[in-house]
Amino acid sequence: MSSVELQKITKRFKYVTALEDVSFMVHDREFFVLLGPTGAGKTSTLRIIAALLKQDSGSVLFDGEVVDGLTPADRDVAFVFQQYSLYPTMTVYDNLAFPLRSPLRKTPEDEIKTKVEHAAEILRISHLLDRKTAKLSGGEMQRVSIGRAIVREPRMFLMDEPLSNLDAKLRESLRVELQHMQKTQGNTTLFVTHDQIEALTMADRIGVLNEGRLIQVGTPVDIYDRPATTFVAQLVGTPRINLLPAGRENGTIHVDESLLQMPAPEGRTLPDKLLVGIRPEDISLNPTGQFNGTVVLTEPLGVETIVHVQSGERTLLSLAPGMIHLQRGADIRFNLLQDRLHFFDETGKRIA
Amino acid sequence: MAQIELKQVEKLFGEKYAVKPMDLTINNGEFVCLLGPSGCGKTTTLRMISGLETASGGTILLDGENVTWHHPSDRDIAFVFQLYALYPHMTVRDNIAFPLQAEGMNKDDIDTRVSEVVDILRIGHMLKYKPGKLSGGDQQRVALARALVRRPKAFLMDEPLGALDAELRETMRAEIKALHIAQNATTVYVTHDQVEAMALSDRIVVMSAAEVQQVGTPAEVYYDPANLFVAGFIGSPGMNVLKGQLDGDVVRFLGNNNTLPLPARYRIPLLTTLDADKNVIVGFRPEAGTINADGSMQGEVYAVDMHGAYKLLHVNLGDVPDTHEPTIVHLRTDRMASNPMGSQLRFTVDPAMMRFFDPKSGKAILPSQTDQTDRQPVEVLSTTAEGQA
Amino acid sequence: MSDFYEVGPAEPVVISTRVDKVSPKARREHNVRAAIVIAIAMFCLLPIFVMSMTAFKTRSDAVSAPPKLLFKPTLEGFVFLFTERALVPPARAQELLASDTTDLSLFERVALSSGQEITGPSDYVGRLKNSLIIAGVSTIFSVVLGFFAAYAFSRFDVPGKDDLMFFILSTRMLPAVVVTIPLFLMYRQFGLHDTYQGMILLYTVFNLSLAVWLLKGFIDEIPLEYEEAALVDGYSRIQAIFKIVLPQAMTGIAATVVFSLIFAWNEYAFALMLTSDKARTAPPTIATMLGRGGIEWSAIAAGSLGFLIPVAIVVFLLRDYLLRGVTFGAVRR
Numbered sequence A: 001m002s003s004v005e006l007q008k009i010t011k012r013f014k015y016v017t018a019l020e021d022v023s024f025m026v027h028d029r030e031f032f033v034l035l036g037p038t039g040a041g042k043t044s045t046l047r048i049i050a051a052l053l054k055q056d057s058g059s060v061l062f063d064g065e066v067v068d069g070l071t072p073a074d075r076d077v078a079f080v081f082q083q084y085s086l087y088p089t090m091t092v093y094d095n096l097a098f099p100l101r102s103p104l105r106k107t108p109e110d111e112i113k114t115k116v117e118h119a120a121e122i123l124r125i126s127h128l129l130d131r132k133t134a135k136l137s138g139g140e141m142q143r144v145s146i147g148r149a150i151v152r153e154p155r156m157f158l159m160d161e162p163l164s165n166l167d168a169k170l171r172e173s174l175r176v177e178l179q180h181m182q183k184t185q186g187n188t189t190l191f192v193t194h195d196q197i198e199a200l201t202m203a204d205r206i207g208v209l210n211e212g213r214l215i216q217v218g219t220p221v222d223i224y225d226r227p228a229t230t231f232v233a234q235l236v237g238t239p240r241i242n243l244l245p246a247g248r249e250n251g252t253i254h255v256d257e258s259l260l261q262m263p264a265p266e267g268r269t270l271p272d273k274l275l276v277g278i279r280p281e282d283i284s285l286n287p288t289g290q291f292n293g294t295v296v297l298t299e300p301l302g303v304e305t306i307v308h309v310q311s312g313e314r315t316l317l318s319l320a321p322g323m324i325h326l327q328r329g330a331d332i333r334f335n336l337l338q339d340r341l342h343f344f345d346e347t348g349k350r351i352a
Numbered sequence B: 001m002a003q004i005e006l007k008q009v010e011k012l013f014g015e016k017y018a019v020k021p022m023d024l025t026i027n028n029g030e031f032v033c034l035l036g037p038s039g040c041g042k043t044t045t046l047r048m049i050s051g052l053e054t055a056s057g058g059t060i061l062l063d064g065e066n067v068t069w070h071h072p073s074d075r076d077i078a079f080v081f082q083l084y085a086l087y088p089h090m091t092v093r094d095n096i097a098f099p100l101q102a103e104g105m106n107k108d109d110i111d112t113r114v115s116e117v118v119d120i121l122r123i124g125h126m127l128k129y130k131p132g133k134l135s136g137g138d139q140q141r142v143a144l145a146r147a148l149v150r151r152p153k154a155f156l157m158d159e160p161l162g163a164l165d166a167e168l169r170e171t172m173r174a175e176i177k178a179l180h181i182a183q184n185a186t187t188v189y190v191t192h193d194q195v196e197a198m199a200l201s202d203r204i205v206v207m208s209a210a211e212v213q214q215v216g217t218p219a220e221v222y223y224d225p226a227n228l229f230v231a232g233f234i235g236s237p238g239m240n241v242l243k244g245q246l247d248g249d250v251v252r253f254l255g256n257n258n259t260l261p262l263p264a265r266y267r268i269p270l271l272t273t274l275d276a277d278k279n280v281i282v283g284f285r286p287e288a289g290t291i292n293a294d295g296s297m298q299g300e301v302y303a304v305d306m307h308g309a310y311k312l313l314h315v316n317l318g319d320v321p322d323t324h325e326p327t328i329v330h331l332r333t334d335r336m337a338s339n340p341m342g343s344q345l346r347f348t349v350d351p352a353m354m355r356f357f358d359p360k361s362g363k364a365i366l367p368s369q370t371d372q373t374d375r376q377p378v379e380v381l382s383t384t385a386e387g388q389a
Numbered sequence C: 001m002s003d004f005y006e007v008g009p010a011e012p013v014v015i016s017t018r019v020d021k022v023s024p025k026a027r028r029e030h031n032v033r034a035a036i037v038i039a040i041a042m043f044c045l046l047p048i049f050v051m052s053m054t055a056f057k058t059r060s061d062a063v064s065a066p067p068k069l070l071f072k073p074t075l076e077g078f079v080f081l082f083t084e085r086a087l088v089p090p091a092r093a094q095e096l097l098a099s100d101t102t103d104l105s106l107f108e109r110v111a112l113s114s115g116q117e118i119t120g121p122s123d124y125v126g127r128l129k130n131s132l133i134i135a136g137v138s139t140i141f142s143v144v145l146g147f148f149a150a151y152a153f154s155r156f157d158v159p160g161k162d163d164l165m166f167f168i169l170s171t172r173m174l175p176a177v178v179v180t181i182p183l184f185l186m187y188r189q190f191g192l193h194d195t196y197q198g199m200i201l202l203y204t205v206f207n208l209s210l211a212v213w214l215l216k217g218f219i220d221e222i223p224l225e226y227e228e229a230a231l232v233d234g235y236s237r238i239q240a241i242f243k244i245v246l247p248q249a250m251t252g253i254a255a256t257v258v259f260s261l262i263f264a265w266n267e268y269a270f271a272l273m274l275t276s277d278k279a280r281t282a283p284p285t286i287a288t289m290l291g292r293g294g295i296e297w298s299a300i301a302a303g304s305l306g307f308l309i310p311v312a313i314v315v316f317l318l319r320d321y322l323l324r325g326v327t328f329g330a331v332r333r
Helices: A042-049 A092-101 A109-123 A139-150 A168-185 A196-202 A220-225 A229-237 B041-050 B092-102 B106-123 B136-146 B166-183 B195-202 B218-223 B228-233 B262-272 B380-387 C024-055 C059-063 C077-083 C090-098 C105-115 C122-153 C161-170 C176-190 C196-221 C222-233 C237-248 C251-268 C270-272 C282-291 C296-319 C321-333
Strands: A004-013 A018-028 A031-035 A057-062 A078-080 A157-160 A189-194 A205-210 A214-219 A242-249 A252-255 A261-263 A273-278 A281-286 A291-300 A302-312 A316-321 A331-336 A342-344 B004-013 B016-026 B029-035 B057-062 B076-080 B154-158 B187-189 B203-208 B211-216 B239-246 B248-255 B259-261 B279-284 B288-291 B298-304 B308-321 B326-334 B346-349 B356-357 C084-089 C115-120
Touching: A004 A042, A018 A042, A018 A057, A018 A214, A018 C115, A031 A042, A031 A168, A031 A196, A042 A157, A042 A189, A042 B262, A078 A139, A078 C222, A092 A109, A092 A139, A109 A139, A139 A168, A139 B041, A168 A196, A168 B218, A168 B298, A189 A196, A189 B228, A196 A220, A196 B298, A205 A220, A205 A229, A214 A220, A214 A229, A220 B211, A220 B298, A229 A242, A229 A273, A242 A316, A252 A273, A281 A316, A291 B166, A291 B195, A291 B218, A302 A331, A331 B029, B004 B041, B016 B041, B016 B057, B016 B211, B029 B041, B029 B195, B041 B076, B041 B154, B041 B187, B041 B203, B076 B136, B092 B106, B092 B136, B106 B136, B106 B166, B136 B166, B136 C251, B187 B195, B195 B218, B203 B218, B203 B228, B211 B218, B211 B228, B228 B239, B228 B279, B228 B356, B239 B326, B248 B279, B262 B356, B288 B326, B298 B326, B308 B346, B308 C251, C024 C077, C024 C296, C059 C296, C077 C105, C077 C296, C084 C105, C090 C105, C122 C161, C122 C196, C122 C237, C122 C251, C122 C282, C161 C251, C176 C270, C196 C251, C196 C270, C222 C237, C251 C296, C251 C321, C270 C282, C296 C321
Parallel strands: A031 A189, A031 A205, A078 A157, A157 A189, B029 B187, B029 B203, B076 B154, B154 B187
Antiparallel strands: A004 A018, A004 A057, A205 A214, A242 A252, A242 A273, A252 A261, A273 A342, A281 A331, A291 A302, A291 A331, A302 A316, B004 B016, B004 B057, B203 B211, B239 B248, B239 B279, B248 B259, B279 B356, B288 B346, B298 B308, B298 B346, B308 B326, C084 C115
8 A cells, every 4th residue: 555645736627726736644554534615616626636637736646655656557546436337237246346447457357256256245345246236226336436446455545425326224334334444454445425424434634625725734633623614614514603793802702692601711812803613512501500592493313403593682592401392492401611712813713 | 284094004905014003194294205125015005195096995194085996197296206207398387387277267376476487497598498308306396386386285306316426416305404494394205225214304204015113203213213124214325234143241242252232121122022032233333433452342353344434443343253254333533543453343332322133033122111211311512502502 | 484385385396307206006017117128129020020021922922911920930031132134934944953963152042933934143232232332331431531630620619619619510401303414414424423533532521520520529528537637647638539539439430321321222212323333332232123024022122131231230239339329328417
């Protein structure tokens, strides 16, 4: 397996800039997730690494060597697409064997057989080898796609939203399998997704991309606990973080249009106008809580319940454990976990 | 508003059941979700209620009146589609006014009615636009307005949030719930997303393979699933289910050395229900497990999911001998818990949260008496919260 | 808003995309519809049925009014189609038929029984062969060239793509009659008149625009990911085309083959003007049979029947691909 580095990659299409000065590194054996909304430039990044797309400027390095001149075949990466990458006219076996039969590799058939059967076993698709791919379910298809990547022992895996067309239950179980496989086999993996749960749960590190720019790179805990901008803060976590415009007077922060106020944390210089971010799980309902509000709505999810609490003109989302039912309009008291508050300036940048 | 009753309603496509005979009463003002995977018959059921599809058998009553063979337009029911179904060439206002114009209402009344629903849904600023200019969420708001403006007896919604992205879906879900609380209109809502169903419903009808699996409140389907399908489908991830064998006061799990103590209230029901081989399936929710060095359950961490607010551990209790498939249970732990992949751990399971299923039928085995600890304290927090109000 | 619903129910408007009724009434309607479809199909096939019958009728049966439904089948039409004949005196004919010589072939007997003697083969078989060669080769050329052109238009950033596509289409806009005269003069100059090369060139060029347009649509439908996966897996682009694109474009290719072949096979105006003998195809031949001393209806019917068969065979061979195209297209989108 190899490391891959992007140096100042820029790519412009006719009307839009897909990538602007993007640099990051995926270490050997690392699971790196590029997270961003549709059109952020995630797929373009993958395609540039695979040489399916040519960057306007900047370089791609594998193991410290520039590979800009190499064709897709010569770069020796495996690409798992969102869909449509299994050849419908071939059996599962032939699909898995396809990369090994390429003129670059010319693997003898008995060796192909060993490798295909080994990969099939890892992914538990041995019983499907004789089927035509058109007859497979969505989850089976995506397993075969991943299988086609692992038979080759490539320098790295590039995965373009491979789970997004599957139903929720299947996505959950494949996510676990993928994570387990990556860790036990030590494959360098660059995984692209718009789903924050996929990013948080699988990644060693996450790179957040928006409108062609890399906004933050960090571990899932970094991204969740110390989002660099309000965009990142809103991108990760369900339900979404509460973002409240607030003003600072002396040592106190007042949330606009509400009764919420809190002491400004020690040792930080905060501007007069700012945004306070509070994650729903950091608002704890408590009969002796410091703040009060009224219940707007409860949404029981099973393991926890989202409670919409109104304070002044603001509605906050709070997450409480268990299944709770509260009457609309009921008064309720709550606490904020002061040391888990996030502060952003008016442009949305995190205040350190 | 209206009560909707289905009596032995069924739908056949050729020889195959799309919906097996089902009974269901939806009370006046109730919000009921039809929940299930694609192809389970939920949409067909909704379409039979609307009249877009005719029942192959049974009767559908609307406020006691048999409407089984009535044309959709004679049922006074509004339908909200997944893909909005707004007329692209009309402005938002004309779209909303369209059903009223169709029935020949005079212009002033139309204006009053339109402005009423526009206020409820806060879409006043977009009346002059064509639907194509609006975001997905706004389009769905307009579609809701067009349904509301008619003041129908009931609302039928077919995955109205299915085409929206995750973030908007969360917002619109809360809006639909708020709208329902304010209007208290009888609503039947179809979805494949269990989170949506849990968050919105008064009652959930869980369907699978053309058949109703369980009808119950969100708390009932979550804590007391009627069968293995419901147990696995509700929750993210679903309930952990493990094959085991009853052995005196404990359940031994197959393929590994783990045991769990048998809660006393299940002893007699299990002994009377189970076969001589004493095979049983044990279920428990991920939050019922607690990491504990003295726990009777032991396994190796297979994968770790960081979810931000919490961590989900996937623990392998041991590979199944013949298939080499791991036996995975999911445990919900603190976000800062440190259990790296490959490490060993022990855990306990809250006996109040243990459930038992018959391995042959997959049906839940009910305890002999429902004691207070059996169910999660649904109302406890609410009484404290309201009590101090 | 408490009185929101008290104004009473309004007339609902239900936006329905599909209304399924499987009531008994709907079943009956289904049967009626099926019957109507069968009737229409039979009505459409009537000319072919009449033609097939006529091919086996005698000269007099063929023209009798009202048409005979029951008749004694004869091979007269086929004999007249495949042979050149001369009249023989009736007595001589009888004599020849009566004599027990077994060296008379079936065709000769049939000819004699209508008072004629076979003098040699007709040019029908040769013309049919010309048709097969010209239509077949030009179809292969236009589909192969069209496939690669369509692939390029579909996958690459060809400069002026839209204008080029329109230009290609524009070659079909002039009616054949308008261009035959200049073509005739040009072909005479270049020595292409009445040659296989000339006709193949003409039909290839004419069909190429259709092939490019049709195939581009089909190739556009094949997701790019398939080829990209192959490229990443270590294949060159040309290998990816043959291993990945070609098998999936088979329905489109089959449709294009059928359309091109049918055009080249049926084409009449150019063939009439630009060929005279060596490269003359079947359509003008059959037409000119009308004019040769009395109309041989049964011979014409037999000729037309023979003319139908090759196209029918090709469509039959390709039917799986064609049908898959119809059903897949509907399901995939």
